[in-house]
Amino acid sequence: MEKKSIRIGQAVTDYYFGGGLKQLATVTDKRHTVVLTDENLYGIYEKQLKGWKTIVLPPGEAHKQQSTVDGVMNQLIGAEADRKSTLVGLGGGVITDLAGYIGATYLRGIRVGFIPGSLLAMVDASIGGKNGVDVGVYKNLVGTIRQPSFLLFDAALLQSLPENEWQNGFAEIIKHACIKDAAMFRELEATDIAGYRKNKKALAALLRRNALLKTKVVQKDETEQGDRKLLNFGHTLAHALENLFQLSHGEAVAIGMAYASEISASELGFRQAERVKRVIAQYGLPTKLSFDPDPVFDILKHDKKRERDSLHYILLERIGKGVVHTLPLTTVKKIIEQIS
Amino acid sequence: MEKKSIRIGQAVTDYYFGGGLKQLATVTDKRHTVVLTDENLYGIYEKQLKGWKTIVLPPGEAHKQQSTVDGVMNQLIGAEADRKSTLVGLGGGVITDLAGYIGATYLRGIRVGFIPGSLLAMVDASIGGKNGVDVGVYKNLVGTIRQPSFLLFDAALLQSLPENEWQNGFAEIIKHACIKDAAMFRELEATDIAGYRKNKKALAALLRRNALLKTKVVQKDETEQGDRKLLNFGHTLAHALENLFQLSHGEAVAIGMAYASEISASELGFRQAERVKRVIAQYGLPTKLSFDPDPVFDILKHDKKRERDSLHYILLERIGKGVVHTLPLTTVKKIIEQIS
Known part of the structure; x- marks a missing residue:
């Protein structure tokens, strides 16, 4: 597992590449950690999550709202989460947005880590510190910008994803290539989703490249001035x-x-x-x-x-x-x- | 009106001393500002607030909770508050805590200013950026630390306060003297509440001294490490x-x-x-x-x-x-x- 520590604004985020969910215990203290995830991922990784305190939400953007946050806050109180606790978001963009927001405001901010569970979350949503919930039709109306303390990338989590989730992720990868990386654009032209699914090494390199590309953009301009x-x-x-x-x-x-x-x-x-x-x-x-x-x-x-x-x-x-x-x-x- | 710009962490807060509520228009653009206050202060200052967009809450700590925040968020949407808007909290600690928290999370953070409306808020609660709401019996369980863009001190707001509000404020002033300022302790020994109520100049100087004393402590240690x-x-x-x-x-x-x-x-x-x-x-x-x-x-x-x-x-x-x-x-x- 490769570790890379990157400073964004006042915060330092540790990026772990090439690791897996089972390495979570090396990154955060099991006794003081709560994992926030959704039923889909929990269903698949229940065994690996054994012994971890977990809060499991129903899946979907419809639950990315304040009432979900209120419920999780009460579960954190019940789990006696304190200032030394870490909240880990294991899931797609909905889960990482919720975990980031809850972790930024519970006790005025506790340690937060993400294990992005979709391609979109790995290359985009989990990176950059934007978090929040929707209010009615308004997406991300309420939230903060706060960097997670760590990001753990586990490419194995992609295996169970349906085709349209791969497409969602590749839309953002193509975006990155268009605005910042002509060489990656040429790499994308030379293959396709099936190609990356077969070539785990190329996929891992692509994940890393996109995560770091977005990080670099955010690093230069955390608050979206430029x-x-x-x-x-x-x-x-x-x-x-x-x-x-x-x-x-x-x-x-x-x-x-x-x-x-x-x-x-x-x-x-x-x-x-x-x-x-x-x-x-x-x-x-x-x-x-x-x-x-x-x-x-x-x-x-x-x-x-x-x-x-x-x-x-x-x-x-x-x-x-x-x-x-x-x-x-x-x-x-x-x-x-x-x-x- | 004296203006003093003070950096805390990454933020700069403008302190306005010796001014009044009527100078608010020189500090923030009326068209892009929403004033959050409570029924008590609104009742007293309705005339001076004419022409300002206002959100008026029932008074009291019982309303310092997420459901109040949710309601204010919807009122901000209704008022078409956008990224260029300023939210001004006019009131005691409950109002400044709510305004600070709402302003820190609405659209991931808009400009916030405070006009502390009690002695306690002037010398303590409005300063230092801590904000939040209670969850059940847990005070300030949810919130952030984020400095306001400005603080406008209007000593005239104190005139309508009952005696016990003066006592609440002086408890924190005595605290400041005990931990940091022996000269102020001696000044406090030489007079009493009635004395300060009569002597507006001494009161204004005391407010300023305490606001700046707390600011200096926070400045050295925003996140309460020391x-x-x-x-x-x-x-x-x-x-x-x-x-x-x-x-x-x-x-x-x-x-x-x-x-x-x-x-x-x-x-x-x-x-x-x-x-x-x-x-x-x-x-x-x-x-x-x-x-x-x-x-x-x-x-x-x-x-x-x-x-x-x-x-x-x-x-x-x-x-x-x-x-x-x-x-x-x-x-x-x-x-x-x-x-x-």
């Missing part, structure tokens, strides 16, 4: 589409990236929109959606990244180089109308 | 007594300080316990309580500052010099049994 905004590539439109249509996050981001590539072509002379769309399709993700632009733009008007009548939109200058661009809402609308 | 612990002088026993008996916070702290002075005499040869008790009595506060030690020690056993069978207890070496002392619970119990 570079961290690039991670929103494909996401501005995706959030609106996810709100309106039955799409997975990966599908929505994929469509958002495809459209952002087209807007990059029209606004910045970006010439490789076709390559971006080809790689998106190669990982089983959509590049197009027919929709009525009006309701989508009603939502974009309320986007958190909006300033008056303009949006901070992430575009590509070239593959591997994302840029923040301020675009009038009317321009975005015109281009999207032309595409759809 | 010096900040001194602020618990009188508070370990006080928390237990408050739980069991109908005492105000000031009364409980006063008794706690008197007993801690006796323990200081017995453990450290502190010779001025009588002077401490005299000044406590001079400000209308009790120095003694008859109680059965057993239930009190059951609570002390669960104190957050406990480590195994010892307590971090704050004692006095001399007036103006508090020290952290590790005492076996049995020793504390024996001394308190002798006194009571």
